[in-house]
Amino acid sequence: MAELSGDIFYATIAELSAGLRAKQFSCVELTRAYLDRMEKLGPRFNALALLLREEAIGQAKDVDDDLSRDRVRGPLQGIPCGVKDLLALRGHPTTWGAKPFAGQVLENDAAVVKRLRKAHAVLTSKLAMVELAGGPSYRYAAASLTGPGLNPWDRSRWSGGSSSGSGAAVAAGLVAFAIGSETSGSILTPSAYCGITGLRPTYGLVSRAGAMSLSWTMDKIGPMCRSAEDCSLVLAAIAGGDSADPASARKSYFHAPKFWRKFQDLKTAYARVDFEEWAEPGAREPLQKALAVLKEMGLPLVEAKMPELPYGPVTSTIIAAEAASIFEPLIRSGKVDELADAKQITGLKAGLEIKAKDYLKAMRIRTEVQDGFRLLFSQVDVIVAPARMNVATKVSEPLDRPVDRSIPKDIGFSRIIPGGNLAGLPAISLPCGFVDGMPVGIQLVGRPFSESNLIAIGAEFQRRTDFHRRRPAL
Amino acid sequence: MKVTRREVAAALLAGVPAAGQQPAAPAAADELAAARETLARNAEALTQYEVAITTEPAFVFRTI
Numbered sequence A: 001m002a003e004l005s006g007d008i009f010y011a012t013i014a015e016l017s018a019g020l021r022a023k024q025f026s027c028v029e030l031t032r033a034y035l036d037r038m039e040k041l042g043p044r045f046n047a048l049a050l051l052l053r054e055e056a057i058g059q060a061k062d063v064d065d066d067l068s069r070d071r072v073r074g075p076l077q078g079i080p081c082g083v084k085d086l087l088a089l090r091g092h093p094t095t096w097g098a099k100p101f102a103g104q105v106l107e108n109d110a111a112v113v114k115r116l117r118k119a120h121a122v123l124t125s126k127l128a129m130v131e132l133a134g135g136p137s138y139r140y141a142a143a144s145l146t147g148p149g150l151n152p153w154d155r156s157r158w159s160g161g162s163s164s165g166s167g168a169a170v171a172a173g174l175v176a177f178a179i180g181s182e183t184s185g186s187i188l189t190p191s192a193y194c195g196i197t198g199l200r201p202t203y204g205l206v207s208r209a210g211a212m213s214l215s216w217t218m219d220k221i222g223p224m225c226r227s228a229e230d231c232s233l234v235l236a237a238i239a240g241g242d243s244a245d246p247a248s249a250r251k252s253y254f255h256a257p258k259f260w261r262k263f264q265d266l267k268t269a270y271a272r273v274d275f276e277e278w279a280e281p282g283a284r285e286p287l288q289k290a291l292a293v294l295k296e297m298g299l300p301l302v303e304a305k306m307p308e309l310p311y312g313p314v315t316s317t318i319i320a321a322e323a324a325s326i327f328e329p330l331i332r333s334g335k336v337d338e339l340a341d342a343k344q345i346t347g348l349k350a351g352l353e354i355k356a357k358d359y360l361k362a363m364r365i366r367t368e369v370q371d372g373f374r375l376l377f378s379q380v381d382v383i384v385a386p387a388r389m390n391v392a393t394k395v396s397e398p399l400d401r402p403v404d405r406s407i408p409k410d411i412g413f414s415r416i417i418p419g420g421n422l423a424g425l426p427a428i429s430l431p432c433g434f435v436d437g438m439p440v441g442i443q444l445v446g447r448p449f450s451e452s453n454l455i456a457i458g459a460e461f462q463r464r465t466d467f468h469r470r471r472p473a474l
Numbered sequence B: 001m002k003v004t005r006r007e008v009a010a011a012l013l014a015g016v017p018a019a020g021q022q023p024a025a026p027a028a029a030d031e032l033a034a035a036r037e038t039l040a041r042n043a044e045a046l047t048q049y050e051v052a053i054t055t056e057p058a059f060v061f062r063t064i
Helices: A006-010 A012-020 A027-045 A053-066 A111-118 A164-171 A188-194 A227-240 A270-277 A281-296 A311-326 A330-335 A340-350 A355-376 A418-420 A450-462 B003-016 B026-049
Strands: A048-051 A078-086 A120-127 A153-156 A177-182 A195-201 A219-224 A268-270 A301-303 A382-387 A428-435 A437-445
Touching: A006 A418, A012 A053, A012 A227, A012 A418, A027 A048, A027 A053, A027 A078, A027 A120, A027 A164, A027 A437, A053 A120, A078 A111, A078 A164, A111 A120, A111 A227, A120 A164, A164 A177, A164 A188, A164 A219, A164 A227, A177 A188, A177 A227, A177 A330, A188 A195, A188 A428, A188 A437, A195 A450, A219 A227, A227 A428, A227 A450, A270 A450, A281 A301, A281 A382, A281 A428, A281 A437, A281 A450, A311 A330, A311 A340, A311 A355, A311 A418, A311 B026, A330 A340, A330 B026, A340 A382, A340 B026, A355 A418, A355 B026, A382 A450, A418 A437, A418 A450
Parallel strands: A078 A120, A078 A177, A268 A301, A268 A382
Antiparallel strands: A048 A120, A177 A219, A195 A219, A195 A428, A382 A437, A428 A437
């Protein structure tokens, strides 16, 4: 068997695909190499929920058989990947990252898993996550069946949540790409903290059938990859209508760079206060440099800010009420007490007490959030903001600790994660620099179903920078 | 009751968190009270925010 070099673990999907087709390595060789690396390093970052060695080797043999007959099935054919353990995989444990569900085996594959199989991707692993995708809230990174997600750039820091294993696995080169999910920040946060490229699709673009529900009205599933172009290739495979998901928008996404819009036509909003005051001091320089790159690319930048609305209370109320309803049997049975995080346990219990008037008020204010973004997107095409205002937190630090610096008065786009999620908007997080060795990310947010604009900008940004190519010293 | 020195040492050590371990969490009753307080604060913030009588809840969950 050919010895595969370390570079292979940081290759893009297009590079791996070219290597497979040119028979530089077989799919079995590639898959074995990724499986061995995941087995060795996955537990080091608490990234691995389940290794699928036998099944993956079987899939890889099928791919080799196809390739030996020149049956080319598309860009994901033979690419080793992992999925967040909130997606059902028939016949295998699907734990949702939570002890009460540690023995759960579901009967059907999630729709996204089916689509990955159809694209002939090789599923090597299920990836660790924060228990119940974070539930209504949690206090510690350790809120997981597999322990705290550890960051490949510094194991004393968190890999982010709730798609913690997906973020760490891509950053450490344990999979070529991963699938994560986001209710409010769970793709963008680990992507920014781990220095990878993550895409949160428009609500309804990717089917959630067979995925754990946390909040029916806010859950989304998306790719976490090495580059914007990889996100595009994966999104094209997993997006599409599905009658099994009541929220399905019945739309598809196509990877079609030749139809990408000119940057001069994409008016881009930013708020100076985000880059000069909201971001932690060390992150300001890389974020401002990223803004300068976007300007050099020809994007017309205009100053703007998001509508001032109670994003925090609205988001918390909606997620807490829906999560409490979804997990009511868990709460009433008392098994909720088996969860790892006390704040998560009590948040779920208290969520059952949310009054209908409060949930409905939150949903009425959500209408205003949507109206506000609709108005903003009648004037601009894209919003750019820091993906997170800080670098990855220390694993031992409580996530709900108060911020130890003054809060700017101007909202800017500082609430774009809850705001964008309430409005179901797509977003992409791009690595844009480092502070003391930890990655910093910038996010682009667009109108519903404008993923191609975000990916086009991201792809050009990554042609001009190399942050997405940097590797942690493992 | 007779307690050995070994048992005393074990009991004392059990109370010392290892490096990197989470700090002691508040008691469960306090946690539940805190969770309820958070919900009450959220509810109050929602009540304070006035919406037009014609504003319906968001039944489509993305801006269109």
